[in-house]
Amino acid sequence: MARPAGDLARPGAADFLKLLAPYPGRAEMACRVALICALTVWVTSAYGTPEAAISAYVVFFLNQPDRVLSVVQGLAMLVLVTLVVVLITVVALFALDDPVWRVACIAGLSLALLFVTSASKLRPVGAIVAMIVGFTLDELGSVPFGEAATRALLYSWVMVAIPIGVSICVNLTLAPSPRRLAGRELAKRLRLAARSLAEPEATRDALGACLRQGDAQISSWLALSAVDGSSARADVAPLRQAVSSTLAILVAADLAAREPSSRLPTSFVMPIIDTLENMARMLEAGGYPVDIELSLPGATELTPLARIVAEELQHAITRFAVAEPDVKTGAESSPPADKRGGFFLPDAFTNPEHIRYALKTTAAAMFCYLLYSQLNWPGIHTCFITVYMVSLGTTAETVEKMTLRIAGCLAGAPLGTAAVVFVIPAMTSVVGLMGIVFLGALLSAWIAFGSPRISYAGFQIALVFFMCVIQGAAPGFDLTVARDRTIGILIGNVVVYLIFTRVWPVSVAERVDTTLTSLHHQWERLSALANSAARRAQASSAMAQRGALEQDLALMHYEPSWVHPGPQWIAERRGVLAKLSALEGPIFLFAEQRPGDAAIGVWLRRIMGNPPQQPAETSAITALQPLADAHAPIGDTRAALLHLGDARLAQLEHAAPSDAAKDLTTHAPA
Structure with a gap:
């Protein structure tokens, strides 16, 4: 039987270790991100660009498992940042010299951008854009004259353009193609099904988790593979059928794993396992199996459930990549009635939760902004950034993200402080700094690109670690950086928690x-x-x-x-x-x-x-x-x-x- 849904929460130590366990592609992804971070530090050191820590951190938002999405995402981010710089330039012309107008512009733009974030397809990046606009306007307010402000705006563009350029170059060289990732995932699922037939008790949970993942990611890779040329267009239809057949194989294997009366005898299991293993090798090699022959003994002696498993497996395997005719029925051809396109969501201007989300987040951000401004403590400006990073539509998601951010902060700050105290003083060149950044990014990326249940902690570890060890174009030793930025993150989390749990709380x-x-x-x-x-x-x-x-x-x-x-x-x-x-x-x-x-x-x-x-x-x-x-x-x-x-x-x-x-x-x- 399936475990109750609520029991999935509160993982123990054993569950946490499982979330950190390796899987195919995890080490490759972590090493690629760490390499890009190290190369970004090298470029920023060579040109002396400010806020090199932020440049290294941006890398985590630019990379996906495949090279196509990584490049497209980088180019889209560059266009978005260019538009943001233009927006800031226009606003700065009217508000830069007047503190009251500057604060009003920060609040007004934050409110507008956050409303659009909640009510449209801008949701993945809207809050980050609002944070960049507000923080940049604040920083420009401390610039003594106009020419320096112009240089600061240009540097802010370069600060993001450098990691984008490095990411694109590395991804074009080292990142796997979508076709390779799709084949690798299908091969992994076939091997899991084969293993479950031999070891049903040991693989029951893994089968359930695999079925819960769905096929959306694999289908997306296949579509991208036709775009970048890693798959011929004639191969896309057979590969889509392979995805469909793999689901049928997994469901049949899951039934055999969960019901003892549906398990197959060895005379059935061994030829099926051998066939699945051969199919997995073909998919990993970049091809796909066709004209598969699978000879099984007569099924007359099997139990009815075992007969169903055997017939479903044989049909799915022998027709693994044989695309069926696209027979349209009325139910298939009619789109869902509630499916609508457009930039804004259907309830964008009728659901009050969108404007409430914008008001709550803006209020929390402005409180943090006024706090560090009045205290004249710019080192805790991370409280302002934290508000935008952890605020989500529901209270549960906000508190979960806040918890992971605090955990990542408490892990990254000691690591960064230890590196500043014990390692960086012995460095004499930027190569040593690149090595430290590579190791810190490797650990952070291993967590960030793993399970969604802990991934954001990896992002936070990277941010705090980079802010501690990357203090300029050369190795730095200022311990107050780690202290102040950690305090700022904790303050921001407390403010968000109090507002989002007390003012218009939204349950999931x-x-x-x-x-x-x-x-x-x-x-x-x-x-x-x-x-x-x-x-x-x-x-x-x-x-x-x-x-x-x-x-x-x-x-x-x-x-x-x-x-x-x-x-x-x-x-x-x-x-x-x-x-x-x-x-x-x-x-x-x-x-x-x-x-x-x-x-x-x-x-x-x-x-x-x-x-x-x-x-x-x-x-x-x-x-x-x-x-x-x-x-x-x-x-x-x-x-x-x-x-x-x-x-x-x-x-x-x-x-x-x-x-x-x-x-x-x-x-x-x-």
């Missing part, structure tokens, strides 16, 4: 309910799809969305008691997700064998707690037994799936009352 609960309804509709639409590729893509999306919902429920542990819903509400959503997780495999296999089967709708209504439309619907087997008898060749396997789904639902429904009672005793009421 509303998003959970909205996404849960959408997930229900996805599984309903899946049962009506006749095209196998479209059906599998829909199933992959639904499984990934269920994984995101589990993370949202886990985030509620970060919400204060007066923000999140009561334990009964959380227990009910956990129960629904647990049922969906238990029924994903049976629903998928039902849709594979009999698209449009009424059993899927019966299960979904039962999962969501809707009353049955007729008394017989309380059990899918009871309602649909005549249909099973009418199809004798598949009656056994179909009845086995029906029994499996009903048994899993019955087990979870029986456990729900005791779980709810446990939650009521272990969680304080809101």
